[in-house]
Amino acid sequence: MSCCAPGAEMALDLGSVTSILPSSQEIKLASRSLGGGLRQTDLSVPMVHCGACIQSIETAIAKLDHVDAARVNLSTKRVSIRWHGEEVPPFVATLGRLGYQAHLFDPEVEEKDKTLSELIRAVAVGGFAAGNIMLLSVSVWSGAEGATRDLFHWVSALIAIPALAFAGGIYFRSAWNALRHGRMNMDVPIAVGVSLAYAMSLYETINHGDHAYFDASVSLLFFLLIGRTLEHVMRERARTAVKGLSRLASRGAMVLGDDGTRDYLPVCEIEPGMKMLIAAGERIPVDGAIIHGTSDLDCSLVSGESTPSTVAPGGVVQAGTLNLTGPLMIEATAAAKDSFLAEMVRLMEAAEGGRAHYRRIADRVSALYAPVVHLTAFVTFIGWMLASGDWHRAITIAIAVLIITCPCALGLAVPIVQVVAARRLFENGVMVKDGSAMERLATIDAAVFDKTGTLTLGQPRLVNASSIDPTMLAIAADMAAHSRHPFSRAMAGFAGFSGQPKLESVSEYPGFGIEASATGNTWRLGLRGWAGWKARTGGEGKLGGFGATVLSKNGIITASFAFEDALRPDASAAVKQLKDTGLSVEMLSGDTARACGEVAEILGVDRFVPAMLPSGKVERIETLAKGGHKVLMVGDGLNDTPALGAAHVSIAPATAADIGRNAADFVFLRDSLLAVPLALDISRKAGRLIRQNIAIAIVYNTVAVPIAILGHVTPLIAAVAMSASSLLVIGNALRLRGFASNAPARIAPHNRRSRIGEWARMS
Amino acid sequence: MTTLVYLIPVALFLGALGLSGFLWALRSGQYEDLDGAAERILIERDDKPER
Secondary structure, three states: OOOOOOOHHHHHHHHOOOOOOOOHHHHHHHOEEEEOOEEEEEEEOOOOOOHHHHHHHHHHHHHOOOEEEEEEEOOOOEEEEEEEOOOOOOHHHHHHHHOOOOEOOOOOOOOOOHHHHHHHHHHHHHHHHHHHHHHHHHHHHOOOOHHHHHHHHHHHHHHHHHHHHHHHHHHHHHHHHHHHOOOOOOHHHHHHHHHHHHHHHHHHHHOOOOOOOHHHHHHHHHHHHHHHHHHHHHHHHHHHHHHOOOOOOOOEEEEEOOOOOEEEEEHHHOOOOOEEEEOOOOEOOOOEEEEEOOEEEEOOOOOOOOOOEEEOOOOEEOOOOEEOOOOEEEEEOOOHHHOHHHHHHHHHHHOOOHHHHOOOHHHHHHHHHHHHHHHHHHHHHHHHHHHHOOHHHHHHHHHHHHHHHOOHHHHHHHHHHHHHHHHHHHHOOEEEOOHHHHHHHOOOOEEEEEHHHHHEEEEEEEOOHHHOOHHHHHHHHHHHOOOOOHHHHHHHOOOOOOOOOOOOEEEEEOOOEEEEEEOOEEEEEEEHHHHOOOOOOOOHHHOOOOOOEEEEEOOEEEEEEOEEEEEOOOHHHHHHHHHHOOOEEEEEOOOOHHHHHHHHHHHOOOEEEOOOOHHHHHHHHHHHHHOOOOEEEEOOOHHHHHHHHHOOEEEEEOOOOHHHHHHOOEEEOOOOOOHHHHHHHHHHHHHHHHHHHHHHHHHHHHHHHHHHHOOOOOHHHHHHHHHHHHHHHHHHHHHHHHHHHHOOOOOOOOOOOHHHHHHHOOO | OHHHHHHHHHHHHHHHHHHHHHHHHHHOOOOOOHHHHHHHOOOOOOOOOOO
């Protein structure tokens, strides 16, 4: 029917990425009230691709009861649904049936992107003014005389007023802010140059002078605003893509009251002592102790341990861990603000590292540039005063110097390169939070990786499938399909028919395994001691890093399974490329020394430190920083978040914990770890182009300034010189696109989860 | 010279018309979903407009 009717295969692929569907209580909590009983819910639907998708989603959802309207936004891949009533209409399930996976994302602040609309309005007004004034100026240059010229100048002066107010306002405010805090930025010389040019031109116009610089001041603003707007759009697009990723932290929990009532409360309202019910597949919202129930917990996002741990009543659970197999009743021991998650945020804030003190290249250049330019103009004024004694002439020439040095090319030199670079990264599924991140990444000399979830996928993989009897493997896969334990997920992929008996009843024993009966036999899949209750221990137990998982028939072991944590695709190639560029590569993990050692050996990582606490990672990074290194941190877990904050620059995969994604400077959406060397490569090239651009701008000035100082500049020369230098700088920046064809680290989309990257390409 | 007196205002008025048209389109949310708008033209709607 369409290019992208999602097939069963796609749904299966994403099954491993999904956690549980958001519950209707959670949807209700995340919806916002529009008044009159009407509520609006926004869902992120990454797999919307085309018109057919829009139509099928909108018609299917609009048919549901209590739904007033549904509207798909194809650019942001979101659906907003308006509904009323107490019950939440089952739109997530409906979308799931259509084959689209939907999830809630962090609710955005209601205020729309004010900066963007202000910038676009400024560009529109600036463009209108620049076009019209340029038209009038051309007539003046081509020989309009006397009253006609005065008329043209007056009209130009009038048109320039709204442009200065709308478009110039942005620069005046920014320059004033910088000056007030005793800093200097590129906007200061721009603001000074533009306003002086306008004032002088107005004076000339009143006195019937023949040179007015209205066109220069307005077209300068127009050019610079285009650069600024493009930069903002790029950043915003990356941010939207990151925001659209599914939220991993739980938004609330089912709280059990003393009188047996059940309420779904948001996380921030949960207090110590409350009892909560956590279903299998949900994340633990706050720290707590287990009252009732047994289950397996996936701690990989919290502590970096790759093996799920079994918990029983009396056990302690940490906020952020994923409950895998059985329902649990827990008693909260800490409020959300005192939980593990909040502690990580505090550690991160305390560890605010080198980036807070980092000054952007443009700011460093302008700190030197602005005083030099203003001094030159002043000296010119003094010189002409002494030489000719003509007030008016000296001021006119001094202002002409300011106009010609007004950093049009310099103001574009940095943002244009970063826009082109960010776009290249975007096309490869890497999101950049801001331009300063790219500048910082270009300077690093050490890379620190987390293990679980970063170098590995955090998902086990069956390693000895080929040595297992196919019938046994098929039975195990059939049984495993009933469980969400990571081992089961890994095994379920081997499903197929090879004469295995049909399973009759399947039940899961949290912490132990799965039991099924088929044709009178009892099959068990799980822990060796539990499944093989008739077997004498010993012998086969050596296999694999994950301990022993076995399949047994009536208590006699028939097959033994070994797992390892699957490496992220291209992990060793990525590590090798990083080492080739001269970085030292290190691995810090919360996992056991044995698990780390294996991974380090396969990937060729020189140094690793196992069993690290979150604060230990921060300390290690601070030690490196004290030793004069600029550190890149790549990590995904909650326990990595403080380290992501402490490092000079940080990268996180899309599967990272929410606060990790927000803390990181770069987020890559595809599976392949080659995103890291790619980001480094592009950032370094961008850094080189930025320096070239600044050099071009300075060369232009050394040529143009003497002409201005000697008093030979007319408005025509100023306009030509400014446009030419800007075009040169933009042309140089576009060369970054040309590097695409010969870049070594071209990322081939990988089968699974690469789609997340594709949907992010929203252009 | 006399022609300029009315030609310039006419030119500016037309320019301003375009500008205000753009600002109106911006404000009424026509740039919110550019990709979606391109695809929606292919969708057959029922006769009643949705909104």
